[in-house]
Amino acid sequence: MASVKLTDVKKIYDNKVTAVHDFNLEIADKEFVVFVGPSGCGKSTTLRMIAGLEDISEGTLEIDGEVVNDLQPKDRNIAMVFQNYALYPHMTVYDNIAFSLRLKKMPEDEIYERVTNAAQILGITEYLTRKPRALSGGQRQRVAIGRAMVRNAKVFLMDEPLSNLDAKLRNQMRAEIILLRQKLDTTFIYVTHDQTEAMTLGDRIVIMKDGFIEQVGTPQEVFDTPVNLFVAGFIGSPQMNFLKANLEKAAGGYVVDILGVKLPLNEEQNAVLEQKGVGSQEIILGVRPEHTAVLFDNAEGAIECTIDVNEMMGSELHLHLSSQNNDKIIVRLPTVDLTKEQRESLTFGNKLYITFPAKVMHLFDPATEKSLIDA
Ligand SMILES: Nc1ncnc2c1ncn2[C@@H]1O[C@H](COP(=O)(O)OP(=O)(O)O)[C@@H](O)[C@H]1O
Ligand SMILES: [Mg+2]
Known part of the structure; x- marks a missing residue:
């Protein structure tokens, strides 16, 4: 088994940049955890500290309950795959994959066993005698993964392994990594x-920004209940819409007011707001493009918008709208049930009405940027 635990881990580079602040996380044996966040947020630094390629400035790193802060990378039983593959150009694929095993003085017949087995899993058997330059990007990345696989490491680290591949290959390799994970059955x-x-x-996903963890949760959790504006905007594509609105505490419960249109919250939301003692206040309302209901006519609870752009995506339209106070809203509208007349009405400058059911509304405090319900 291989669990990984980081307690108050910090990285301060010698130029005094604090790249990672008080990182706390427990990763279970055989769990697949993803660190995600914009460039420069400290993902690679954290990974490199786990690998032992970077000193830990403060805090403790444990693998299987043992503190390994001062253990050399080679003694941590960790394998790492990098974005740029880092293959030896003058060696064959076989020798690249065998390299670390030969360093360990493993017998050649056992090396043969492991290399051919990894090559088979990765579908690169026919390239074993080639040099890396005679391979495509995707094949090179498989070799890099093979090199990590043969070490039978307890923890598998991957730093943006698919970033150098084109979109199609990236999708294919993503599926292969899911398969690989099932075959290796180790901690990733x-x-x-x-x-x-x-x-x-x-x-589980760890969402990072500026060296801080913003939220940790399953994909479903971070999508359904983002704890702040950053996570809400980062997870989901096209990104969540944000609108200026007011939360009003009325006798019958809380109501979201958008330019005079009043949308009631549900029982569950009311209970949380009540329990937290939230009063009437300005809010930022978050609603995902796929959760916005389109009404072709004005009705109660309808918010009037103007169509700016209509992007035809095939099975759905992406409508870019402006509200009456000029908030920008993107709506995903499936095309399958639209009448010809409705399609033709969805053009620049025309009016369109939208509304939001209670359960799709995310409420954020403009001052703290935190969710009023889920934080
Ligand atoms: N060797 C280094 N020396 C000084 N600062 C560094 C070094 N490596 C990274 N940084 C800084 O640490 C921060 C986090 O970097 P990094 O972990 O590479 O981010 P990410 O992988 O999320 O893009 C950035 O501000 C980066 O400039
Ligand atoms: Mg990085």
Whole structure:
């Protein structure tokens, strides 16, 4: 088994940049955890501290309950795959994969066993005698993964392994990493800046910004209950819409007021707000593009918008709208049930009405940027 535990881990580079602040996380044996966040948020630094390639400035790192802060990388039983593959150009694929095993003076017949087994899992058997330059990007990345696999490490670290691949290959390799994970059955820590990769690969996602953890949760949790504006905007594509609104505490319960249109909250939301003692206040209302209901006519609870852009995506339209106080809203509208007349009305400058059911509304405090319900 291999659990990984970081307690108050901090990284201060010698130029006094604090790259990682008080990182606290427990990763269970065989868990697949993804660190995700924009460039520079400290993902690689954290991963490199776990690998032992970077000193830990403060805090403790434990693997299987043992503090390993001062253990050399080679003694941590960790394998790492990098974005740039880092293959030896003058060696064959076989020798690249065998390299670390030969350093350990493993017998050649056992090396053969492991290398051919890894090559088979990765579908690169026919390339074993080639040099890396005679391989495509995806094949090179498989070799890099193979090199990590043969070490039978307790923890598998991957730093943006798919970033250098084109979109199609990236999707294919993403599926292969899911398969690989099932075959290897080991602990994975995977770094990416791509929220789709994080959502599809992770058992749990750690969302980072400026060296801080913003939220940790399953893909479903961080999508359904983002704790702050950053997470809400980062997870989901196209990103969540944010509108200026007011929360009003009335006799019958809380109501969201958008330019005079009043949308009631549900029982569950009311209970949380009541319990937290939230009063009437300005809010930022968050609603995902796929959760926005389109009404073709004005009705109670309808918010009037103007159509700016209509993007045809095939199975759905992405409508870019402006509200009457000029908040920008993107709506995803499936095309399958639209009449010809409705389609033709969805053009620049025309009016369109939208509304939000209670359960899709996320309420954020403009001052703290935290969710009023989920934080
Ligand atoms: N060797 C280094 N020396 C000084 N600062 C560094 C070094 N490596 C990274 N940093 C800084 O630490 C922060 C986090 O970097 P990094 O962990 O590489 O982010 P990410 O992988 O999320 O893009 C950035 O501000 C970066 O400039
Ligand atoms: Mg990085």
